[in-house]
Amino acid sequence: MIPLLSGGEQRRLWAVVALVAVPLLLVVNTAESPTLGRPPRAAAVAPPPAATATATPSPTPTAAPVTPTAIPPATATLAPPVPVERSLRVPILMYHHVGPLPADADALRRDLTVAPERFAEQVDYLAREGYQTMPLAQLAAALHGEAHLPPKPVVLTFDDGYRDNYDYAFPMLQRAGYTGTFFVVTGLVGHAEYLTWEQIRAMADGGMEVQSHGRDHVDMSRLSAQALERQVTESRRVLESHLGRGVRLFAYPAGRYSPEVIAALRAAGYQAAVTTRHGSTHTTAEVFALRRVRVRGSDTLPAFASKLRP
Ligand SMILES: [Zn+2]
Numbered sequence: 050m051i052p053l054l055s056g057g058e059q060r061r062l063w064a065v066v067a068l069v070a071v072p073l074l075l076v077v078n079t080a081e082s083p084t085l086g087r088p089p090r091a092a093a094v095a096p097p098p099a100a101t102a103t104a105t106p107s108p109t110p111t112a113a114p115v116t117p118t119a120i121p122p123a124t125a126t127l128a129p130p131v132p133v134e135r136s137l138r139v140p141i142l143m144y145h146h147v148g149p150l151p152a153d154a155d156a157l158r159r160d161l162t163v164a165p166e167r168f169a170e171q172v173d174y175l176a177r178e179g180y181q182t183m184p185l186a187q188l189a190a191a192l193h194g195e196a197h198l199p200p201k202p203v204v205l206t207f208d209d210g211y212r213d214n215y216d217y218a219f220p221m222l223q224r225a226g227y228t229g230t231f232f233v234v235t236g237l238v239g240h241a242e243y244l245t246w247e248q249i250r251a252m253a254d255g256g257m258e259v260q261s262h263g264r265d266h267v268d269m270s271r272l273s274a275q276a277l278e279r280q281v282t283e284s285r286r287v288l289e290s291h292l293g294r295g296v297r298l299f300a301y302p303a304g305r306y307s308p309e310v311i312a313a314l315r316a317a318g319y320q321a322a323v324t325t326r327h328g329s330t331h332t333t334a335e336v337f338a339l340r341r342v343r344v345r346g347s348d349t350l351p352a353f354a355s356k357l358r359p
Pocket of ligand 1 (some may be wrong): 266302
């Protein structure tokens with residue numbers, strides 16, 4: 050019957066077939082989805098046909114002897130490249146408070162507080178010696194071969210998100226044309242002594258890098274998987290929504306971490322993390338265990354200078 054139709058009639062016939070077939074397919078699809086929507090059984094049943102489908106590769110049986118020999122080289126070239134292990138020496142300085150000491154400061158507070166005059170001296174020293182600051186993200190990228198380092202690199206990090214960071218460290222860094230990485234505890238933002246979101250935004254807009262120090266400053270190595278996930282994902286989401294920029298770096302509260310903490314960070318999309326372990330040499334394998342150099346309140350300028358030397 051079809052051969053009797055003219056070319057135009059054939060086209061019209063196919064158009065009719067298409068008009069009928071497409072809605073039918075849509076009906077079939079929508080009709081199928083509720084059954085597929087019953088998840089456990091459908092999921093359990095689905096894999097075997099898929100597996101057999103991939104096991105018998107070609108639609109034409111005669112092609113089968115040829116295809117297997119063709120496949121291995123293709124998959125071999127698609128294999129992921131072996132990651133290159135890099136080792137870079139960059140001092141990552143660790144600060145907490147930068148500001149005047151409160152009258153009732155205890156020994157811990159004194160240790161964690163660098164006086165504004167001392168901090169100014171340290172920034173001047175770095176500039177005089179030709180050090181160039183860079184965001185910590187640049188070091189993480191360099192460890193993956195995706196960024197270059199300046200000739201004399203240094204990273205300045207500030208933990209906890211104290212308000213004095215905005216009052217003292219931020220303007221001094223800006224004057225020197227320097228940047229710093231500020232690890233904020235999102236659950237403490239706006240509390241007494243801590244930065245406000247307005248200040249954090251101003252710092253980010255002023256060239257500072259803002260990253261996560263968790264939600265509640267708890268010992269991450271003792272948390273359940275669920276609590277861990279909350280600390281890493283919520284702090285990141287809150288920071289990103291307030292700043293409108295990506296957050297991919299983490300500082301372990303009190304330096305506590307474990308393989309489970311690292312796994313949670315990786316799963317949440319983080320790219321690197323800093324510890325409180327001492328050192329200035331970093332490797333690609335240990336990008337989630339970057340070492341730092343603690344700057345103490347009692348450090349004189351010569352003591353500070355010696356901490357930068359290999
Ligand atoms: Zn901390």
